[in-house]
Amino acid sequence: MSTGHDTADPLAAADSLNRQLRAHRTEPAASAQLEALALAVSANQPVLLWGEPGIGKSAGMEQLASRLGVPLETVIASVHEPSDFAGLPIVGDDPAVTGVPMAPPDWAVRLAKAGRGLLFLDELSSAPPAVQAALLRVVLERRVGSLTLPEPVRIVAAANPPSSAADGWHLSPPLANRFVHLHWTHDPRTVARGMAGTWPTVSVPVVDPARVPGAIARARGAISGFLTARPGLVHHMPADAEGRGGAWPSPRTWEAALRLLATAYAGGAGQEAIAAALTGTVGDGTGIELLSYLDQLDLPDPDRVLADPEAFALPKRGDRQLAFLTAVVSAVQSGLTQPRWEAGWAVLAKAVEAGVPDVAAQAAVDLAALRDPDWPVPSGIDGFLELLQLSGALPGGR
Incomplete structure (x- = not known):
């Protein structure tokens, strides 16, 4: 007896239902973890997403690839051998002449042909140490066998904490130290809205070319100033295996x-x-110190100061002085002209006037090294002449 629903393919209706369930829309929504992921990807820094199984790490990668308009290649690290990343040897007609090239896997070839894309290394903490060691070259040198992945290919990995991963391993320190570590969590409200058919969209930071020189100068000044004030934080590897991973x-x-x-x-x-990305790079404790330093630093725009150095007043705090003068020299270097170079000396002269020439000593040496031999020595350099002659940055005096 026919029910009236018989078809040539008894699963066709079920497949249609599943396709309709997969359809969804996206909407702008604030998500710090999605934005931190997009920031690290924009900066072309390898990212490692830490999270429990089943909370949407893979789905987040699919959405990011779609948002960027690039192909996504997913590789399950835990089911591969070291040779899958180091390459398999191919013996040619005369190995003594041509050598033995290492053949890359198909996913690497597809990314190389595309010229751009996302490489997603899943289940990284479930990969044994030998596989992790082979992945070092992929993450650090972008090499897979004899193939070099193009620079626009971004690398993102995912891992479950060893406590919840099947046969989980702590990451080796050399591999862990190459990633920006982001903790991937789920928001119950986001999941509930997703079940209704709407998921948040990834907001990718768009770099403004006009802001690049000033951004580089500010970042150089901030990081250099912080490490000068806290030299003990330049390198600090945790003692425990979990921390080193x-x-x-x-x-x-x-x-x-x-x-x-x-x-x-x-x-x-x-x-x-920014906070998630920075703490995920240098660690929670160091990252919190850095964020506090950045919050209090509030550096002026070095390009605006170079445009009118006489209107500028040197910050009162020593760490702000050092960070800002470093930023000024970096700004001069990024757009080197004689007027900007001379304006840099006018800014550094403020340190002499304030009675703290030692704060500007290294900045003065770096600024002097940028001088074109045809440029005359400006008056602002007077307070640093002896230092520059001793360092060899200004041979022959004025």
Whole structure:
């Protein structure tokens, strides 16, 4: 007896239902973790998303790839061998002449052909140490076998905490120190709205080219000033295995923090996203100190000061003085002309007038090194002549 619903394919209606359930819309919504992910991806820093299974890490990557308009290649790290990332040897006609190239896997070839994209390394903490070691070259050098991934390819990984991962491992310190670590959580209200068919969209910071020189100068001044004031935080590897497998400060991660901060300044990223990205790079304790320092720093725009150095008053605090003068020299370097170089000396002269020439000593040496041999020595350099002659930055005096 026919029910009236018989079809040639008994699963066709079910497949249609599933397709309709997958359809959804997106809406702008504030999400610090999504914005922090987009900030790190914009800065081209490898990202590691930490979160419990099933909370949407993969879905977030699919949405980000769609938002950026780039292909997404997902690789489950835990089911691969080291050779899958180091490459498999291919013996040619004469290995003594041509060598033995290492063949890359198909996903790497697809990304190389596309020239851009997102490489998503999932279940990283479930990969054994040998596989993690092989991944070092992928993350650091962008090399997969004999193939080099194009610079526009971004790398994002995901991991479950070892306590909740099947056969979980702590990340090795060399691998962990190459990532921006972001904690991926779920918002019950967002999930409930998603079940109704609407998910938040990823807001990607758009770098304004006109703001780039000033953003770089501000970021250089801030990070350099902080590390000068807190030299003990330049490198501090945690003693425990769990801490070493997360974010901690090192020269490598400070360089990543510099790139993140410059990208944030140039792209107008929100404060919560900046905080998540920076603490995920240099660690919670160090990151909180850095954020407090940035909050109190409030550096003036170095380009505006260079345009009218006489109207500028040197900050009272020593750490702000050092950070700002470093930013000024970086701003001069990014757009080097004789008038800007001379304006830089007018700014540094403020330190002599304030009785703190030692604060500007390194900035003076760096600024002198930018001088074109045909440029005359400005009067603002007088307070640093002896220092510059001793350092060799100003040979032969005036």
